[in-house]
Amino acid sequence: MHEASLAGGILQLVERTAERERFARVTHLRLEAGQLAGVESRALRFALEAIAPGTLLDGARIDIDEPPGEAWCMDCSLTVQIAQRGDACAHCGGYRLQPTGGTELKVIDMQVED
Amino acid sequence: MCVVCGCAGDGSQVTMEGHGHAHPPSPYSPAARRAKSGAPAIRRAEPAHAGASHVAVDPTSGDLHFGAGAAKVSVPGMSQARAIRLETDILGENDRVAAQNRAQFAAYAVTALNFVSSPGSGKTTLLCATIEALKARAPGLPVAVIEGDQQTSFDADRIRATGAPALQVNTGKGCHLDAPMVAEAFARLHRHDHGEERSLLFIENVGNLVCPAMWDLGEAAKVAILSVTEGEDKPLKYPDMFAASSLMLVNKIDLLPYLNFDIERCIAFARRVNPDIQVIRVSATTGEGMGDWLAWIESRLKADAVASLRAGIVRSIAS
Numbered sequence: 001m002h003e004a005s006l007a008g009g010i011l012q013l014v015e016r017t018a019e020r021e022r023f024a025r026v027t028h029l030r031l032e033a034g035q036l037a038g039v040e041s042r043a044l045r046f047a048l049e050a051i052a053p054g055t056l057l058d059g060a061r062i063d064i065d066e067p068p069g070e071a072w073c074m075d076c077s078l079t080v081q082i083a084q085r086g087d088a089c090a091h092c093g094g095y096r097l098q099p100t101g102g103t104e105l106k107v108i109d110m111q112v113e114d
Numbered sequence: 115m116c117v118v119c120g121c122a123g124d125g126s127q128v129t130m131e132g133h134g135h136a137h138p139p140s141p142y143s144p145a146a147r148r149a150k151s152g153a154p155a156i157r158r159a160e161p162a163h164a165g166a167s168h169v170a171v172d173p174t175s176g177d178l179h180f181g182a183g184a185a186k187v188s189v190p191g192m193s194q195a196r197a198i199r200l201e202t203d204i205l206g207e208n209d210r211v212a213a214q215n216r217a218q219f220a221a222y223a224v225t226a227l228n229f230v231s232s233p234g235s236g237k238t239t240l241l242c243a244t245i246e247a248l249k250a251r252a253p254g255l256p257v258a259v260i261e262g263d264q265q266t267s268f269d270a271d272r273i274r275a276t277g278a279p280a281l282q283v284n285t286g287k288g289c290h291l292d293a294p295m296v297a298e299a300f301a302r303l304h305r306h307d308h309g310e311e312r313s314l315l316f317i318e319n320v321g322n323l324v325c326p327a328m329w330d331l332g333e334a335a336k337v338a339i340l341s342v343t344e345g346e347d348k349p350l351k352y353p354d355m356f357a358a359s360s361l362m363l364v365n366k367i368d369l370l371p372y373l374n375f376d377i378e379r380c381i382a383f384a385r386r387v388n389p390d391i392q393v394i395r396v397s398a399t400t401g402e403g404m405g406d407w408l409a410w411i412e413s414r415l416k417a418d419a420v421a422s423l424r425a426g427i428v429r430s431i432a433s
Contacts, residue, residue: 002289002325009204021198031204038328038354074389085353086387095386099357109199 003040006105007047013107014056021112026060028111034102035069036085065108070101208329211293215332218300219315220425225418226315227411228333230355232348233321235341236365236398238269241316243398244407245276248314251408255415256313260299262291262320269318279303290325291317293332312419314411327354334414335360342366342373346380353387361392361410368397 014026029048033039041064052058069082073089074096080089088095171178203209219226229237238261245257259280261270270282281303283295296317317333319326327336338359340348343366349356356362362384364377381393394410396403 002328005288005290005292005325006204009207012207013200013202013204017198017200023198027195038324085357086350086383088386096389098389105204107200107202107204109197109201111195111197113195 003043004047004050006039006044007051010048010107011051011055011057014110017110018056018112023112023114024056025058025113026056026110027113028061028063029057030063030065030108030110032065032067032104032106032108034067034104035083036099036102037105039105041066060110067102067104069099069103071097071099073097205328205330208293211297212330212332215293215297215300218297219332219334220418220422223312223419223422224315225312225415226317226331226333227414228317228319228326228331228336229339230319230323230326230336230359231321231339231341232323232344232352235321235339235344237318237321237339238272240339240363240365240396240398241318242272242276243401243404244316244411245273245278247401247404247408248411249277252412256311257316258303258313259316259318260291260296260303261318262295264288264320285320289320289322290329291319291331292329296331312415314415323348323352323355327358334418337361337363339363339365340380340384342370342375342377342380346376347383349380349384349387356384356391357388359388359391361394363407364393364395366397366399367395367402368400 010029010031014029018024031044033041033044045062045064048057048062052060069084069087070079071082071089072078073080073092073094075094076089076091078089078091079100080091080097082097082099085099086095087097089097215226218224229241231237241259245259248255248257257278259270259273259278261267261273261280261282262285263269263282264285264287266284267282270280273280281299283291283299285291285295300315317331319331336355336359338355338361340362342364349362362381364380367377370377377395384391384393392410394403394406396407398404
C-alpha cells in the first residue's frame, strides 16, 4: 500500500524537476529500489502506472533496478549477500548482520522530451 | 493520488480532528497542474515541421526563442530529448520535514516516541496504562499524544480520558503517518512556550506492521509493540518494522499461560533482523513489566536532556 505514496513522491520529484528544467514529458524513468528497501517493485510499478495518465509520466517506460541486499557480518568482519532481513550470514550462519547495501530507494535518472 | 497520505480517490482526505483541516486538493488535478506550471510568458509554437517543436514564440513581440527547449540550445538534426540525472531519495521530502520535526522537538525539550504495531496489539491500552503509571512515578512530567488512525477519534478520546492532551490524525485511506502530518499535529497540540521542562510526546502510528517502518517522523525512537496473541514469528514476517525499531515491547504477557507462544524464540527472531533491539515484556492489564518500561522511557528522557544540555554548552562556547 505504501507504494502508492511512494509513487506520488516520485511524481512530485519529477514535477519539481520539470519546473526547473522545463520539459514536457518523461519517456524513460529509472528507479532504484534495493532488495532491503522495504518496497515491492511490482506494486511500485503498478502504482506508477496507475497515476501516470494525464501527468508528465504518461507513457513513460519505467525501469526499476533492484540492487542486491548486502550486510556486514560483525562476527566474520565480511560483507555478505542477503536476500532479506533476517537471513543468516552465508559464512558463519550467525545473525549479527548490519545491512550495508540494497537499502536505497531513489530516482536515478530520466529521459525527457520537450 | 495524494503524496501526503497515499490516498487514491478524490474523496479521500487527511483530516485533523476538531480543526476542520481539509487535505488540500490533489496537486495532480488538472487545475492544480495548470496553476503549478508557473505560466511562463513564452508559449511554445506549433511545430512548423518535425524537430522544430523547441522553437518558442513570444506572444507579445513575436520573437523566436530557439533555446527554450529542454536542451537549452537548438542544434539542427539534434533531438531535444535528453537525460536528467537525479540520484534523489524518493523519501527525501519526508526526511527533510522529519529533520525539521526533530529540531522542533529539541527546541521544545520534547522526547518523541513513535509506536508501531499491527492493529489490536494493545497500543492504546498500553499508552493509557503508561500515562497513568507516569502520573504516579513522575508527577509533573507533561505527556501528550498524537493518535494516528484511518478513521474515528475513538483512540484520542480514550487518551483524553486519562487527562493527557491528545490529537487525532485521521489519514483517510493512508496507511501510515508521515512527517508533515506530525508537524501539523504538533503545531496544533503544543503550547509553544520554550520551557526548560522536558516533556514526552507519544505518537501512536496507524496499526500496520509494514508501511510506517519507512516514514521517519522525527521521533527519538520507534517502539514496536508485539502482543503474544499474534504469533512469535512476526519479527521475521515483517522484518522492516523490527529493524527500524529501537525497542520491542512484548505485550499481553498475562495471557502467556493460555497460549503456545515461545517468547524466547520471538526475541531471537527480533534479534535476527535487528541485533541491537532492546526487549521489554509487559502487560498493560496486570502492570507486570511496567516498571522496566517506565525506566526505559526515563532513560530516553535523560539521554535527550543530556544531549540538549551539551548542545546548549557548545552553542554558548561558540557565541
